[in-house]
Amino acid sequence: MNLTELLKIPEEKGDNCKMPAEFSQLSNSLPTQRIQKLIDDLYSVTPEIEAERAILLTESYKQTESYPTIIRRAMALDNILSKMTIVIRDNELIVGNLTTKPRASQIFPEFSNKWIVDEFDTLAKRTGDVFLISEDTKQSLREVFKYWDGKTTNELATELMFPETKAAMEAGVFTVGNYYFNGVGHISVDYAKVLAKGFNGIIAEAEEAIAKADKSEPDYIKKHQFLTAVIIAAKAAIKYAKRFAELARKLAAQTSDAQRQTELLQIAQNCEWVPANPARTFYEALQSFWFVQAIIQIESNGHSISPMRFDQYMYPYYKKDISEGRITQEQAQELLDCLWVKFNDVNKVRDEASTKAFGGYPMFQNLIVGGQTVDGVDATNELSFMCLEATAHTKLPQPSISIRVWNKTPDELMLKAAEVTRLGLGMPAYYNDEVIIPSLVHRGLSLADARDYGIIGCVEPQKGGKTEGWHDAAFFNTAKVLEITINNGMANGKQLGPKTGEFTSFTSFEQFMDAYREQMKYFVSLLVNADNCVDIAHGERAPLPFLSSMVDDCIAKGKSLQEGGAHYNFTGPQGVGIANVADSLMAIKKLVFEEKKVTLAELKEALDTNFGSCEAPKSGAKVNLNLNNLTQEALVEAITKLVLEANKASLEDLQKSANIKVDLGSNGDKEYLRQMLENRAPKFGNDIDEVDELAREVALIYCREVEKYTNPRGGRFQPGLYPVSANVPMGAVTGATPDGRKAGEPLADGVSPVSGRDKKGPTAAVNSVAKIDHHIASNGTLFNQKFHPSALAGQTGLENLSALVRGYFDQKGMHVQFNVVSRETLIDAQKNPDKYKNLVVRVAGYSAHFTSLDKSIQDDIIKRTEHSL
Amino acid sequence: MEYEKNAKGMVFDIQRFSVHDGPGIRSIVFLKGCPLSCHWCSNPESQRPEKQIMFISHNCIGCGRCTRACPTGALTFNPSFSLDHEKCQRCGRCVDVCFSNALNMSGEIQTVEQVLQELKKDNLHYRRSGGGITLSGGEPLFQPNFARELLKGCKAKGWHTAIETTGFAAASVLESILPWVDLILLDIKHMDGEKHRYYTGQPNQVILNNARIMGSYGTPIIIRVPVIPNVNDSIREIQDIAEFALSIKGVKELHLLPYHRLGENKYQYLGYNYKLKGIEPHNKESIRNLQKAVMEKGLACKIGG
Numbered sequence A: 001m002n003l004t005e006l007l008k009i010p011e012e013k014g015d016n017c018k019m020p021a022e023f024s025q026l027s028n029s030l031p032t033q034r035i036q037k038l039i040d041d042l043y044s045v046t047p048e049i050e051a052e053r054a055i056l057l058t059e060s061y062k063q064t065e066s067y068p069t070i071i072r073r074a075m076a077l078d079n080i081l082s083k084m085t086i087v088i089r090d091n092e093l094i095v096g097n098l099t100t101k102p103r104a105s106q107i108f109p110e111f112s113n114k115w116i117v118d119e120f121d122t123l124a125k126r127t128g129d130v131f132l133i134s135e136d137t138k139q140s141l142r143e144v145f146k147y148w149d150g151k152t153t154n155e156l157a158t159e160l161m162f163p164e165t166k167a168a169m170e171a172g173v174f175t176v177g178n179y180y181f182n183g184v185g186h187i188s189v190d191y192a193k194v195l196a197k198g199f200n201g202i203i204a205e206a207e208e209a210i211a212k213a214d215k216s217e218p219d220y221i222k223k224h225q226f227l228t229a230v231i232i233a234a235k236a237a238i239k240y241a242k243r244f245a246e247l248a249r250k251l252a253a254q255t256s257d258a259q260r261q262t263e264l265l266q267i268a269q270n271c272e273w274v275p276a277n278p279a280r281t282f283y284e285a286l287q288s289f290w291f292v293q294a295i296i297q298i299e300s301n302g303h304s305i306s307p308m309r310f311d312q313y314m315y316p317y318y319k320k321d322i323s324e325g326r327i328t329q330e331q332a333q334e335l336l337d338c339l340w341v342k343f344n345d346v347n348k349v350r351d352e353a354s355t356k357a358f359g360g361y362p363m364f365q366n367l368i369v370g371g372q373t374v375d376g377v378d379a380t381n382e383l384s385f386m387c388l389e390a391t392a393h394t395k396l397p398q399p400s401i402s403i404r405v406w407n408k409t410p411d412e413l414m415l416k417a418a419e420v421t422r423l424g425l426g427m428p429a430y431y432n433d434e435v436i437i438p439s440l441v442h443r444g445l446s447l448a449d450a451r452d453y454g455i456i457g458c459v460e461p462q463k464g465g466k467t468e469g470w471h472d473a474a475f476f477n478t479a480k481v482l483e484i485t486i487n488n489g490m491a492n493g494k495q496l497g498p499k500t501g502e503f504t505s506f507t508s509f510e511q512f513m514d515a516y517r518e519q520m521k522y523f524v525s526l527l528v529n530a531d532n533c534v535d536i537a538h539g540e541r542a543p544l545p546f547l548s549s550m551v552d553d554c555i556a557k558g559k560s561l562q563e564g565g566a567h568y569n570f571t572g573p574q575g576v577g578i579a580n581v582a583d584s585l586m587a588i589k590k591l592v593f594e595e596k597k598v599t600l601a602e603l604k605e606a607l608d609t610n611f612g613s614c615e616a617p618k619s620g621a622k623v624n625l626n627l628n629n630l631t632q633e634a635l636v637e638a639i640t641k642l643v644l645e646a647n648k649a650s651l652e653d654l655q656k657s658a659n660i661k662v663d664l665g666s667n668g669d670k671e672y673l674r675q676m677l678e679n680r681a682p683k684f685g686n687d688i689d690e691v692d693e694l695a696r697e698v699a700l701i702y703c704r705e706v707e708k709y710t711n712p713r714g715g716r717f718q719p720g721l722y723p724v725s726a727n728v729p730m731g732a733v734t735g736a737t738p739d740g741r742k743a744g745e746p747l748a749d750g751v752s753p754v755s756g757r758d759k760k761g762p763t764a765a766v767n768s769v770a771k772i773d774h775h776i777a778s779n780g781t782l783f784n785q786k787f788h789p790s791a792l793a794g795q796t797g798l799e800n801l802s803a804l805v806r807g808y809f810d811q812k813g814m815h816v817q818f819n820v821v822s823r824e825t826l827i828d829a830q831k832n833p834d835k836y837k838n839l840v841v842r843v844a845g846y847s848a849h850f851t852s853l854d855k856s857i858q859d860d861i862i863k864r865t866e867h868s869l
Numbered sequence B: 001m002e003y004e005k006n007a008k009g010m011v012f013d014i015q016r017f018s019v020h021d022g023p024g025i026r027s028i029v030f031l032k033g034c035p036l037s038c039h040w041c042s043n044p045e046s047q048r049p050e051k052q053i054m055f056i057s058h059n060c061i062g063c064g065r066c067t068r069a070c071p072t073g074a075l076t077f078n079p080s081f082s083l084d085h086e087k088c089q090r091c092g093r094c095v096d097v098c099f100s101n102a103l104n105m106s107g108e109i110q111t112v113e114q115v116l117q118e119l120k121k122d123n124l125h126y127r128r129s130g131g132g133i134t135l136s137g138g139e140p141l142f143q144p145n146f147a148r149e150l151l152k153g154c155k156a157k158g159w160h161t162a163i164e165t166t167g168f169a170a171a172s173v174l175e176s177i178l179p180w181v182d183l184i185l186l187d188i189k190h191m192d193g194e195k196h197r198y199y200t201g202q203p204n205q206v207i208l209n210n211a212r213i214m215g216s217y218g219t220p221i222i223i224r225v226p227v228i229p230n231v232n233d234s235i236r237e238i239q240d241i242a243e244f245a246l247s248i249k250g251v252k253e254l255h256l257l258p259y260h261r262l263g264e265n266k267y268q269y270l271g272y273n274y275k276l277k278g279i280e281p282h283n284k285e286s287i288r289n290l291q292k293a294v295m296e297k298g299l300a301c302k303i304g305g
């Protein structure tokens, strides 16, 4: 599930995942009753906070003060896995829990913990993503947090950063919030290796590496520590599984249900064997896989632990079982469905502000099907279809399912994917091999590795099992830098950037562009400083031996991922607001320099006063937040306030006077100017070369700066162009922009056009977006498209959707996903028009923005929606 | 293939990603001007052949600049927006100063070449989806020279072409265009001549004759019936149309287009009266029944385009 979608259509991603009526027509088969029961049970309780992990971690840490960090991490994991409460939930066929209660959240005090205490009393009361927390838990956590004071990765990173870096973060130029406050995650391990060798195999590998190492080498000591930690962690994983075998046997002895007894004994047999040993059956492979997935997320709370090419590494087990008659396709599908439900048992508590943007508890476990093999042959198999089917069956947000598309992707798979798209889950996301493979090769991957890429989290490509990609390294606000350029390096009354010239002094558009380039250069260098500080903090305080044991070349190098053990190392910060900057530059170029409809001074004054709606010079100045201590999400809190303030003065008054001939005075002039900026200069997303080329240029300015730098793990920076949800909070701290956007309004999402400004439909938007150079943005680009189901009705609808994806990919777009808006969404859009500015309804020869239509007509369309499905 | 690049026509919209008016992903070129004036028309701005001002009141910020820009005093805001069509010379000055797009000019003279440039942008999508171009309106046959040259231009680029037509045109006009058309979407509203005249302003004889001519060309035809409450929504009326359709060679399908009110606010924008005000669209059930009635006659029938 992509986060942006969660943001836009929250009501569809909520807790109650009911199966829609249309489901049965669209899907080829129905899930078994067991699946529905598992889903019902999973969603029957409100998620809770559990203190067990935090307590066991701290208990271990207190006993290991004198040990090296990497050993302490391994011993702590062992303590947790040996003592945590384990449960086998009713009807489960795949076992392994992270928390006692379903969808609960453990706490990870080693990364950061102060915000948790601050929110103890509101966790259960907030409007979304509620977590219950008992008084006992609060008490235990308070106790535990005392130990961690001054010892977190967050505190060390803060200590390391330059003051100018902190100042830029405070002004909202960028945020490194995700890894600043949490584990890194964003990784895919070598699942195939664990399935094939088991942890016993990994232990043997580590032992061999120790034996082979030269004891006289100076780095032998650290290597030895790391490899020892790997062995401790792998053994802990095996122990954890065996505890399940024991529990299953115990439950089997207790149950009177003969069928369940058989199932439990089978579970016991599975857990006795895997993940210690090589999986022998499809069922064992699934169980082994899940233990890996679960333990990674017990070791650290970094999200986006992505299974990636599941249909590839699972296939040999599936095929063998099928051909030897050990399993039927239906049985295999049920097991897959069970696993799909299990993915949703993983949860993470976030601070309240974040939940407003991250509604629906997203975990970003990205699983991708299709594409090509390392040899460049089409990789589609039965499991590719069955994975999509499992998503259709469970209709749950996790795993985030994706599909790789290349010229030889079979149309059947495209149509199957389109069917799932039509369910309205916002999944699968489509990825273009023809762009991603060459772009990864350009970043130094071998061709075979590049062909074997998968997707991490939202949209980030990497070769799984070999990469520490640090994909969600930061969000960089390109529109804020524009604002700073317009203010000659100033923000919030402080000189933050270099002096690149008074706005009113520029005599050509190119001069202004040069100033923008110079500011970008400066702020990207600060971004790099911030990321590298956080990177070092993780390496020093929270290396992860279990995770590292399954990623090449950690064992060979004798180094954790956090210290540079991976074969490929990257840092991927995202540029946000490209479309706003492009639209702004277009307006300046055309209306100021070419047509001379407005002067730079007039424009500056309008921006300073937020188009006449406030006297205060800048919205940024009104945000009373310490950005240094803020995740990218935490800023959301400020939005409501800002947007309200920004819009309060003008709109209503103006609307009141709409039908009367009046001159609105100077504020009216500024609104008039805003209308000119918005409607009299071309906008990105309408297939107009002039402005699309500016968007391409802005993206390149950012990307070329970023790719210059290196990280402490010995790898390179690589740029991405996707926002997760950062476009909203980043918009909140950005003043009015020359594209007619008011202060505080959200920025454009990823490489998508500014919401509501792509007025020529999906093909024009697709063509515009494809004009950006996606190859250079090798950390991923994100393009969101919205559809009314009527555009996708029937077989022809599926064919058209798949043709549109292919058409975008022919033009070298990298990623696209679709929001298919349902009737419920339309009803919500009617109530909250501001959220759905971009929603276009198409019927026969007439199309309109939904929110601009009269209520009775909207009602009509809502009715017609039922027609079209 | 030779075509007149500079032939001019009055176009009021080019809509891309149209998926309901012919196969695949298409672009529709809307030509302005129509000999009919159906009460339910969802594109009322398509009816008159000349440019027209449309006023979208909810976009207006009340700045008053339009009235000051107008050289003829055709525009007033007292007490609310009004446009004196007699006085207005369609010079477009008011539209130029209205940055909030409250005032819009519907209709623009364009050359075949200009339109082709716009259509070319989605070339790749036509190819991927088996789509193409649809000429609609208004009535595309109402600008025969432009329509023909544009169709030729499309064929020169190898695109699939369709026309959406009322069928109301001189036979010679029709015959000059048909060689460049791959698919005809022919609207038939009613078999009863009197009712047809009452609701559309024209008799149906010409249309029915032209349907036979189209059939003789062997071009695939889809008959499209806008189903309007109390106008043509009885089983008998629909079956009459189906029977006629079956008598035409080339007809493979009939599409029922349920009445909708999506064009209603455009009537407001133009200062027109909407004659069907208050009429409720059909429910799913009754449209399904009509579909069944068509299929009973042995003709394939889809709901929607």
Ligand code: SF4
Binding pocket: B059, B060, B061, B062, B063, B064, B065, B066, B067, B097, B098, B099, B100, B101, B102, B103
């Ligand atoms: S120019 Fe446009 S916005 Fe201003 S009063 Fe006229 S119609 Fe309204």
Ligand code: SF4
Binding pocket: B053, B069, B070, B071, B072, B073, B074, B075, B083, B087, B088, B089, B090, B091, B092, B093, B094, B095
């Ligand atoms: S088109 Fe010209 S004459 Fe007509 S209302 Fe506008 S400004 Fe006046």
